[in-house]
Amino acid sequence: MDMQSAFDAIAEIIRAVPRSGLLAGTIVALFIGWIGALMLRKRIAGGRLVRTVSTLALAGILLTVFFQLARFDPRLDAVTELGMPEQRIVGEETLIPMAADGHYWLVAEVNGVPTRFLVDTGATLTAFSTRSAEQAGLYPRTGGLPVLLNTANGTVTADLTTVDSLRFGNIEAAGLDAVIAPNLGQTNVLGMNFLSRLDSWRVEGGDLILDPGPANDN
Template sequence: MDFSAALASAFDAIAQIVRAVPRFELLMIALAAMVGGWIGSMLVRARVPGGRLIRTASTVALVGVLVTVVLQLSRMDPRLDIAVPEIGLPEQVVAGGETRVPLSPDGHFWLEAEVNGVPANFLVDTGATVTAVSQGVAEAAGLEPRRGGIPVRITTANGPINASIASADSLSFGNVEARGIDVVIAPNLGRTNVLGMNVLSRLSSWRVEDNTLILVPDAEDRGGA
C-alpha cells in the first residue's frame, strides 16, 4: 500500500471516529490537532516540505486547548477560580444576606429563584458539582452555550446526556444573589433545576439546623478566593 492509499484509509477511519464524537468545539479542535500532528509526523518522515510546520502548529493548538480546559475547570473550585474576560469567563460572585430554606415534605430543600429575572425552582443538591438548569429555563433566561466550553456529561433519570455550559448574569434566591455563575444547560432534565456546589461553596457558610437550610453569603461582593 503506497503513502497516498494509507493516508486515505487513515482519513476514512478518522471520519468514522469523528461521527461518534459529541460535537463540542474543544473536542473537535483537539481531535483535529491530534490528526494534524500525526499527519505532520508522517510528512516529516517522508521528508515532505511543511511537515514540521504542521506538527508544530498542531502542538500549539493542543496546548491552547489544554490551557482553556484548565481555566474552565478551575472555575468549579472557588479556591482556584480565575476570571478571564478575554475568553468569556466572567468573575463568579455570590453575595447578599442570610437566607433560610425549610425542608419540603418530600425531604429535599427547594429554592424559589430567578435566573436572569426568570422564575425557576431549584433543588439544592450538595452532590452536584455544577448548577444545572433545564432547556426551557435556559431559553427563557436567554442563556447561550459557551463557545469553546468544556464538554459536560451528566446523569439524569433518563440516563447520561451531553450538556453545555453557560454563564448566568444573575441567579437570585432569598437574600442571595450570584453573578457570573457557570450553569449547565441540561436537555431532558425535565422541570427540575439543581443548585450545585459551585454556588454553595462560594457562600461564607451553609448548614442545616432543625430541618432548615441556612445559607450565609458574604455581606460584600467578593471573587472566588
C-alpha cells in the same frame, strides 16, 4: 463504568462534536499532527513545523478545557476569572425550610425569570433543564466543551453557560457558571459550585441556612 456505558459516553461526545468548537479543533489538530508525522517519515520539508503547530494547538485547547472546568472550583477563581465574568455571591443570611418531600427547594429569579431549584449538596454543578434555560435566556457558551453528566436517564452531555443574575431571598449571585442538561427533565439543580462560594451553609432545626458572609466577593 461497564463497556456499554463507555460506548454510550463516547457516542454522546461524537454527537456533540458539531456543537463544540473545542472538540472540532482537537480533531483538526490531531489530523494536522498526523500529517506532520507522515511528512517527517517521508523526509518532506516542513514536517517538523507542522508537528509543532499541532502540538501548540493541542496545548492551547488543553489549557482552555482546564480553565472552563476549573471555573466550577472557587479555589481557582483568581486564575479562571481572566477574561471571564467574576463569579460572586453577595447578600445576607437566607433560610430555606425543608419541604414535605425531605428536600430543599427554592424559587430564584434567573435573569429576572422565576425558576424553581432543588438545592443539592451532592451535585457538583448547578444545572438547568433545556426549557428553564430557554425561558431565562441562557445559551450554550460559544466554543464550550460539553460536560458529561450522570443522570437517572444515563450519561448525557451538557453545555456550559453563564448566569448573569440569580436572586432569591437575601442572596444575589452574578456571573455564575452552570450547565444546560437536555435530559434533566423539569428539575433545575443548585449545586456545590454555588454553595461552596458562600461563606457558610448549614442545617439547623431542619432548615437550610445559606450565608454569603460580610461583603462576600466570591
